[in-house]
Amino acid sequence: xxxxxxxDTVPAAAVYAVVGLVIGLESLGIPLPGEIILVSAAxxxxxxGGIDPLVLGACASAGAVIGxxxxxxxxxxxxxxxxxxxxxxxxxxxGEGHIATAERSFQKWGMWAVFFGRxxxxxxxxxxxxxxxxxxxxxxxLIANVLGGIVWAGGTTAVIYYVGxxxxxxxxxxxxxxxxxxxxxxxxxxxxxKRKAGKARTETQAEAQPVTAEE
Numbered sequence: 001x002x003x004x005x006x007x008d009t010v011p012a013a014a015v016y017a018v019v020g021l022v023i024g025l026e027s028l029g030i031p032l033p034g035e036i037i038l039v040s041a042a043x044x045x046x047x048x049g050g051i052d053p054l055v056l057g058a059c060a061s062a063g064a065v066i067g068x069x070x071x072x073x074x075x076x077x078x079x080x081x082x083x084x085x086x087x088x089x090x091x092x093x094x095g096e097g098h099i100a101t102a103e104r105s106f107q108k109w110g111m112w113a114v115f116f117g118r119x120x121x122x123x124x125x126x127x128x129x130x131x132x133x134x135x136x137x138x139x140x141x142l143i144a145n146v147l148g149g150i151v152w153a154g155g156t157t158a159v160i161y162y163v164g165x166x167x168x169x170x171x172x173x174x175x176x177x178x179x180x181x182x183x184x185x186x187x188x189x190x191x192x193x194k195r196k197a198g199k200a201r202t203e204t205q206a207e208a209q210p211v212t213a214e215e
Contacts, residue, residue: 007040012051016055019063024063027071038160041056041060042157042161043161046163056157057157060154064118075132077132103134110136111141114127114144114145118149119152
């Protein structure tokens with residue numbers, strides 16, 4: 001069933017809860033379509049008087065910030081063994097190449113990696129746990145986490161909502177285009193990260209080759 005159609009069948013309180021929960025779990029480190037859910041709910045709020053976009057944006061922001069914070073705590077406690085375990089369970093998302101790419105981003109950009117990682121589909125599941133594993137000071141992580149969560153979740157809700165209000169009649173006939181755009185953006189960002197991850201994996205193997213030969 002179309003995500004927006006399904007959301008339209010449940011009470012407003014359930015929509016807020018679903019959006020906050022899915023985004024929170026995604027931010028915690030579980031690969032879920034948080035962006036698609038948020039875009040669908042924001043479109044629905046522009047056409048459904050019972051769903052308040054301010055409450056929706058607040059729930060999405062809260063889910064993003066809380067989920068990332070829990071992910072940070074788990075990563076800080078679990079350390080690198082946690083990344084190794086996740087790599088075994090979810091190799092497509094937590095493979096060595098993906099982790100190496102994300103880790104380089106954190107080492108280079110620090111707080112900005114947490115902030116801007118919110119806007120990249122695959123990096124959203126890395127930000128919290130990896131920041132904890134790398135022992136980023138919590139106050140730095142919290143600032144970047146809160147600002148990134150509010151700007152991404154609140155900004156996405158506001159933009160999609162106002163686009164829906166301005167073009168309501170058009171969106172009622174072609175609302176699926178909003179989801180298509182979101183999916184394409186997500187796929188593009190994942191392909192970019194995957195390409196960088198492959199390059200990082202190749203470099204890691206190349207660096208390890210001489211050591212093996214010497215042994």
